Amino acid sequence: MALPKHTELHYRIWHYFYLTICGLVFFFLIAPLFVIFPLSFNAEEFLSFSDGMKSLDPDAFSLRWYKDMVYGTKNPWGLAAKNSFIIAIFATIGSVLLGTVAALGLSSRHMPYKGIIMAVLISPMIVPLIISGVAIFFFMAKAGLAATHTGIVLAHIILGTPFVVITVTATLSGFDHSVTRAAASLGSNPVNTFMKITLPLILPGVISGGLFAFVTSFDEVVVVLFLAGLENTTIPIQMWTGLREQLSPTILAVATCLIILSTLILVTAELLRRRSERLRGINR
Amino acid sequence: MSSETQKILTTDGIPLEVSLKKAERRNKIKAFLLVAPLLLFLIITYVFPIGDMLMRSVDDKMVTEMLPKTFKAMEKWDGKELPEEDVFKAFYLDFRQLVDEKREGKLSTQLNYTKNGFKSIIKKLRRKSKNFEEGNYKEQIMAVHKRWADVEYWKAIKRRAPAYTSQKYLKGMDMFKNENGEIVSVSEDRRIHRILWLRTLEIAFFVTLFCFLMAYPIAHLLATLPMKYSNLLMICVLLPFWTSLLVRTASWMILLQQQGVVNDFFVGIGLVADDARPEMMYNKTGTYVAMTQILLPFMVLPLYSVMKTISPSLMRAGKSLGGTPIVAFWKVYFPLTIPGIGAGCLLCFILAIGYYITPALVGGASGTLISNQIAFHMKSTLDWSFASAMGLMLLAGVLAIYWVYNKLVGIDNIKLG
Numbered sequence: 001m002a003l004p005k006h007t008e009l010h011y012r013i014w015h016y017f018y019l020t021i022c023g024l025v026f027f028f029l030i031a032p033l034f035v036i037f038p039l040s041f042n043a044e045e046f047l048s049f050s051d052g053m054k055s056l057d058p059d060a061f062s063l064r065w066y067k068d069m070v071y072g073t074k075n076p077w078g079l080a081a082k083n084s085f086i087i088a089i090f091a092t093i094g095s096v097l098l099g100t101v102a103a104l105g106l107s108s109r110h111m112p113y114k115g116i117i118m119a120v121l122i123s124p125m126i127v128p129l130i131i132s133g134v135a136i137f138f139f140m141a142k143a144g145l146a147a148t149h150t151g152i153v154l155a156h157i158i159l160g161t162p163f164v165v166i167t168v169t170a171t172l173s174g175f176d177h178s179v180t181r182a183a184a185s186l187g188s189n190p191v192n193t194f195m196k197i198t199l200p201l202i203l204p205g206v207i208s209g210g211l212f213a214f215v216t217s218f219d220e221v222v223v224v225l226f227l228a229g230l231e232n233t234t235i236p237i238q239m240w241t242g243l244r245e246q247l248s249p250t251i252l253a254v255a256t257c258l259i260i261l262s263t264l265i266l267v268t269a270e271l272l273r274r275r276s277e278r279l280r281g282i283n284r
Numbered sequence: 285m286s287s288e289t290q291k292i293l294t295t296d297g298i299p300l301e302v303s304l305k306k307a308e309r310r311n312k313i314k315a316f317l318l319v320a321p322l323l324l325f326l327i328i329t330y331v332f333p334i335g336d337m338l339m340r341s342v343d344d345k346m347v348t349e350m351l352p353k354t355f356k357a358m359e360k361w362d363g364k365e366l367p368e369e370d371v372f373k374a375f376y377l378d379f380r381q382l383v384d385e386k387r388e389g390k391l392s393t394q395l396n397y398t399k400n401g402f403k404s405i406i407k408k409l410r411r412k413s414k415n416f417e418e419g420n421y422k423e424q425i426m427a428v429h430k431r432w433a434d435v436e437y438w439k440a441i442k443r444r445a446p447a448y449t450s451q452k453y454l455k456g457m458d459m460f461k462n463e464n465g466e467i468v469s470v471s472e473d474r475r476i477h478r479i480l481w482l483r484t485l486e487i488a489f490f491v492t493l494f495c496f497l498m499a500y501p502i503a504h505l506l507a508t509l510p511m512k513y514s515n516l517l518m519i520c521v522l523l524p525f526w527t528s529l530l531v532r533t534a535s536w537m538i539l540l541q542q543q544g545v546v547n548d549f550f551v552g553i554g555l556v557a558d559d560a561r562p563e564m565m566y567n568k569t570g571t572y573v574a575m576t577q578i579l580l581p582f583m584v585l586p587l588y589s590v591m592k593t594i595s596p597s598l599m600r601a602g603k604s605l606g607g608t609p610i611v612a613f614w615k616v617y618f619p620l621t622i623p624g625i626g627a628g629c630l631l632c633f634i635l636a637i638g639y640y641i642t643p644a645l646v647g648g649a650s651g652t653l654i655s656n657q658i659a660f661h662m663k664s665t666l667d668w669s670f671a672s673a674m675g676l677m678l679l680a681g682v683l684a685i686y687w688v689y690n691k692l693v694g695i696d697n698i699k700l701g
Binding site: 018021029032033036039047048098099105117120123130131132133136137142158165219222240266270 | 314317323330502505517536537545634638644645663
């Protein structure tokens with residue numbers, strides 16, 4: 001931001017002070033993530049920058065920990081990654097189906113008891129995770145679903161649906177209902193109307209809700225810690241055990257992969273958000 | 285005009301009013317049916333289990349079911365002098381039953397919670413009671429150990445008669461019911477839970493405060509910069525937001541360890557000596573730093589979305605009417621951002637108060653919070669009823685915060701994303 005030429009000195013000083021503060025905060029936010037990148041290429045077993053790394057000696061860098069992540073003996077990451085993806089994909093499908101349908105009902109102006117029902121539907125997002133974890137564990141233990149993939153998927157559907165409900169309801173709030181009435185007046189049945197008219201229009205909201213649900217499941221550790229057996233280990237669980245027991249650079253290699261994945265998700269989510277705003281006619 | 289107005293009929297001959305009501309009801313049912321699957325799913329898998337937590341937290345049926353005859357006989361006992369023969373007989377019968385089922389160990393553990401000293405005398409009673417003769421059980425039991433002749437121990441048994449108890453909640457507040465049924469605090473050196481509750485509140489409060497102080501300037505910058513710069517800077521906020529919590533915690537563990545980057549930097553600029561590197565992890569400092577960075581995006585996003593809607597001409601108007609920039613900011617800009625501040629602070633505080641992962645990894649002993657205690661009882665001591673009680677106390681706290689917030693700011697005044 002350029003200042004006008006006539007700005008007085010003390011405002012000028014104040015302005016640059018303010019920019020410095022902002023810069024420091026941005027640094028505080030983003031810098032920790034970038035420490036992981038170089039350290040994951042460390043040739044040695046330490047989690048700090050070796051002298052070789054500081055002087056940019058090529059020998060100090062290696063792909064050793066990435067190899068260990070993929071080929072390492074008694075390597076838990078392969079199973080964990082497989083489980084994480086399976087669970088997250090099914091949890092996302094479940095959350096999106098249940099959440100979108102519910103959001104359609106909630107957005108209807110005929111919906112009775114809207115406030116209280118909305119409160120119940122988004123409660124898993126508001127209640128602290130540890131409490132949700134305890135409650136869900138009690139249910140799964142009674143239902144005989146503890147330490148099963150099904151149990152974890154159901155748990156993640158519980159945690160993921162609020163995001164879908166919120167994003168889809170938000171998309172529907174700008175939705176012009178006369179188009180569905182137009183479709184109906186032209187002889188389309190409700191299912192056909194939904195598939196051909198409503199869904200394409202709310203799709204950005206559905207997908208971004210789905211992304212939230214995916215990330216929630218993929219990153220969830222508190223509830224899984226209560227539910228998972230050895231067979232159901234996930235990436236977050238492996239990271240949790242790794243961080244508690246010994247900080248091995250392999251974790252940093254995994255973390256780097258996760259950061260790349262989250263960058264991809266962020267880009268997708270942002271593109272969708274902009275598209276959705278364009279469709280809803282919100283121009284900033 | 286006639287006094288009776290003509291009812292408007294539809295083409296089917298039904299009054300329009302009735303027909304409309306019918307259509308309205310059909311629409312209501314349709315809308316409800318759409319919500320029903322999710323609502324039902326959540327009620328079964330989530331709302332009921334929270335109710336189950338409530339049941340578990342007050343449930344004390346174990347002893348009640350182990351000594352049914354004794355408690356029946358005790359109903360008539362006034363609890364002052366030693367009970368009569370009928371109570372002793374009933375206790376003997378219950379006890380033999382338990383020994384046959386090999387459950388007397390559980391009884392001794394449970395009774396020992398209520399009063400210390402039960403373990404050994406129950407063991408002794410099990411051995412001796414094999415050779416008891418019929419009749420006069422009072423004498424025979426009292427002869428086993430002098431504590432069986434002590435009325436205090438019988439009072440302790442009677443205290444376990446009710447099937448429900450508030451004991452777990454009292455324990456969560458470091459209190460208990462003494463022999464006379466009064467609620468008193470445990471001795472000062474054993475008050476671990478109160479310390480944890482206070483620490484949780486303290487950390488949640490300061491993390492929220494730090495987040496607010498850091499988020500306000502950058503949200504303002506993001507909202508006032510031209511789009512092409514702000515989009516780029518927005519990535520700095522959104523990337524941490526989308527990144528795995530464990531990844532972010534891991535990076536703080538690397539930064540804050542004694543041989544870590546931050547300490548290296550401090551040594552490098554000569555702030556601390558190489559052999560006196562401060563501990564920045566496994567204590568409160570670690571929890572504060574890591575939690576502030578992790579929760580910061582949750583404060584920035586609501587603030588940003590509110591600030592984005594404030595027209596810059598308002599500040600200019602304030603200044604043109606003679607206000608200094610500070611006055612214009614304080615009187616015009618700041619009040620307009622209050623919904624965003626409210627939403628951000630509420631979000632941060634509630635997330636912080638229930639935080640588990642980060643404090644467990646970087647908090648050490650002095651940086652752990654109430655959630656860590658709940659998890660500890662769930663996984664290690666297996667005292668699930670106590671974990672449930674603490675969880676519900678925390679939940680009550682969170683709901684109370686919502687309630688207060690709703691009274692002060694209004695929940696509708698929240699703006700997210």
